[in-house]
Amino acid sequence: METLQEDVQTGVDFLPINGTDYIEFYVGNAKQAAYFYKSAFGFQSLAYAGPETGVRDKASYVLRQGKITLVLTTPMHPNHPIYEHILKHGDGVKVIALWVDDATDAFIQTTKRGAKPYLEPVTEKDEHGIVVRSGIHTYGDTVHVFVERKNYNGVFLPGYEPWKAEYNPTEVGLKYVDHCVGNVGWNEMNVWVKFYADVMGFKQLISFDDKDISTEYSALMSKVMANGNGRIKFPINEPAEGKKKSQIEEYLDFYHGPGVQHIAVATDDIIFTVSELRKRGVEFLTVPVTYYEDLLDRVGKIDEEVSILRDLGILVDRDDEGYLLQIFTKPVQDRPTVFYEIIQRKGATSFGKGNFKALFEAIEREQARRGNL
Ligand code: FE2
Numbered sequence: 001m002e003t004l005q006e007d008v009q010t011g012v013d014f015l016p017i018n019g020t021d022y023i024e025f026y027v028g029n030a031k032q033a034a035y036f037y038k039s040a041f042g043f044q045s046l047a048y049a050g051p052e053t054g055v056r057d058k059a060s061y062v063l064r065q066g067k068i069t070l071v072l073t074t075p076m077h078p079n080h081p082i083y084e085h086i087l088k089h090g091d092g093v094k095v096i097a098l099w100v101d102d103a104t105d106a107f108i109q110t111t112k113r114g115a116k117p118y119l120e121p122v123t124e125k126d127e128h129g130i131v132v133r134s135g136i137h138t139y140g141d142t143v144h145v146f147v148e149r150k151n152y153n154g155v156f157l158p159g160y161e162p163w164k165a166e167y168n169p170t171e172v173g174l175k176y177v178d179h180c181v182g183n184v185g186w187n188e189m190n191v192w193v194k195f196y197a198d199v200m201g202f203k204q205l206i207s208f209d210d211k212d213i214s215t216e217y218s219a220l221m222s223k224v225m226a227n228g229n230g231r232i233k234f235p236i237n238e239p240a241e242g243k244k245k246s247q248i249e250e251y252l253d254f255y256h257g258p259g260v261q262h263i264a265v266a267t268d269d270i271i272f273t274v275s276e277l278r279k280r281g282v283e284f285l286t287v288p289v290t291y292y293e294d295l296l297d298r299v300g301k302i303d304e305e306v307s308i309l310r311d312l313g314i315l316v317d318r319d320d321e322g323y324l325l326q327i328f329t330k331p332v333q334d335r336p337t338v339f340y341e342i343i344q345r346k347g348a349t350s351f352g353k354g355n356f357k358a359l360f361e362a363i364e365r366e367q368a369r370r371g372n373l
Contacts, residue, residue: 013228022069024095030074034061042172045165047156066175093260103148107134128154140258179233189238196225264341317354322347
């Protein structure tokens with residue numbers, strides 16, 4: 001069982017964060033990606049910026065479900081810097097934006113502690129008010145943008161117009177971003193753990209090494225960093241030596257560097273959410289039915305019917321504080337890179353370590369099918 005690392009409260013949080021503001025993907029075809037997130041994942045059309053709204057060089061579709069906001073951006077021309085990102089990484093996460101009360105101070109505090117600047121504080125305004133944004137680099141080509149929107153009541157950001165769609169599939173019950181996981185290179189996990197600690201004031205929650213997380217073939221190491229109020233959790237993975245290629249190494253090979261591995265999104269009713277997602281064509285990793293035979297011996301009493309969890313492929317894990325239910329999608333683009341986790345927490349504050357073995361064996365079956373094991 002993991003133990004929460006005790007940390008002494010040493011005063012004020014120099015980087016107070018209210019929550020995840022948005023996650024921006026750079027994609028090859030934002031119009032079609034938006035259709036996928038609406039149809040398959042139940043996101044709602046929120047805002048749009050592109051040639052029709054005076055933005056000449058790119059198009060961005062903004063989707064929302066619960067408190068989760070996704071931005072899907074595509075460039076219009078091959079000499080655009082976004083195109084270089086897509087050429088190298090394929091579709092992937094560029095921005096994990098964080099909602100703050102003071103984006104200028106967030107920039108000052110983090111850059112003076114060593115963060116590499118990405119966006120100097122910039123004030124944008126329209127008839128709905130003022131937004132200040134700034135940004136810093138993190139692992140790979142990924143960045144954090146700080147968004148200060150306390151003086152803004154528009155639909156998303158200045159420059160975006162409301163997106164009124166005629167096609168509006170219903171939501172599937174996704175509520176908020178629970179955590180965002182980064183994959184980094186060999187021997188780089190501690191570099192980035194130190195970055196989040198020193199530059200952003202995060203604390204390490206849980207540590208497990210490759211003895212915890214390994215199967216016969218492939219392994220990884222992982223540490224979880226969280227901000228002061230615990231609303232932002234960033235697990236960081238690096239590959240570990242195994243008999244065959246680590247799933248993290250496969251990611252690094254196809255993403256061509258470090259990047260976001262998965263985004264975990266929370267639901268209050270995982271049975272409903274996963275039933276809907278499956279109906280709409282979302283593909284999940286599945287574990288052998290034997291996983292469910294001794295499930296209750298492993299996790300104790302749970303509210304859900306085991307047969308329903310088994311039919312949907314939902315996994316269960318317990319820690320000192322309660323239990324959680326979780327399931328992982330297959331990658332959502334052709335490269336074996338970004339995927340989603342659907343999670344429902346019933347007290348548990350951990351990340352499903354008890355499921356890693358069953359899960360990684362499932363990932364390895366997929367890796368083997370791709371010829372990458
Ligand atoms: Fe996760």
